[in-house]
Amino acid sequence: QVQLVESGGGLVQAGGSLRLSCAASGRTFSSYAMGWFRQAPGKEREFVAAISWSGASTYYADSVKGRFTISRDNAKNSGNLQMNSLRPEDTAVYYCNAGGPVSSSGTYSPGKYWGQGTQVTVSS
Numbered sequence: 001q002v003q004l005v006e007s008g009g010g011l012v013q014a015g016g017s018l019r020l021s022c023a024a025s026g027r028t029f030s031s032y033a034m035g036w037f038r039q040a041p042g043k044e045r046e047f048v049a050a051i052s053w054s055g056a057s058t059y060y061a062d063s064v065k066g067r068f069t070i071s072r073d074n075a076k077n078s079g080n081l082q083m084n085s086l087r088p089e090d091t092a093v094y095y096c097n098a099g100g101p102v103s104s105s106g107t108y109s110p111g112k113y114w115g116q117g118t119q120v121t122v123s124s
Contacts, residue, residue: 002026002113004096009118012086016122020081022096022115030074032099035059035108036081038092038120048094049081050108059106064090086122093117 008020022034035050049070050059058070067086072079079096099111 002029002032002098004098004113004115006094006096006115006118009094009120011121011123014086014088014122014124016086017082017084018086018120020083020094020096020118020120022079022081024077024079024098026077029077029098032111032113033102033108034072034079034096034098035100035110036070037095037097037110038090039095039117040089040092043092045095047108047110050100050102051079052102057102057106059102059108083120086120088122088124091120091122093119 003025005023033052036048037045038048039045051070055072067084069082095117096115097110098113100109102108
């Protein structure tokens with residue numbers, strides 16, 4: 001069993017940066033790929049970024065590629081999402097996820113472990 005808790009959300013101006021963290025409990029976290037998803041008001045939850053269990057491979061949605069960086073520290077049972085050059089359209093609740101598979105084409109499907117979400121608001 002893995003429990004995930006996000007932190008680091010907040011209000012930032014366009015062009016600014018935020019760093020989201022995901023703290024995990026459970027000894028199996030380091031064996032899982034993990035990812036970040038987001039959901040804006042009135043929209044479906046969408047994939048943002050993912051990282052393999054070892055950290056060797058990362059995957060990004062086209063909308064955040066070059067601006068966001070996903071990382072993890074298995075020794076600390078944690079993951080991070082560094083978000084730079086933020087835009088108003090990045091405004092959403094961001095969720096940490098773990099346990100999903102990564103396809104051979106690099107698509108991460110969400111696993112059964114979700115955090116409660118953290119709000120990110122980018123003002124124009």
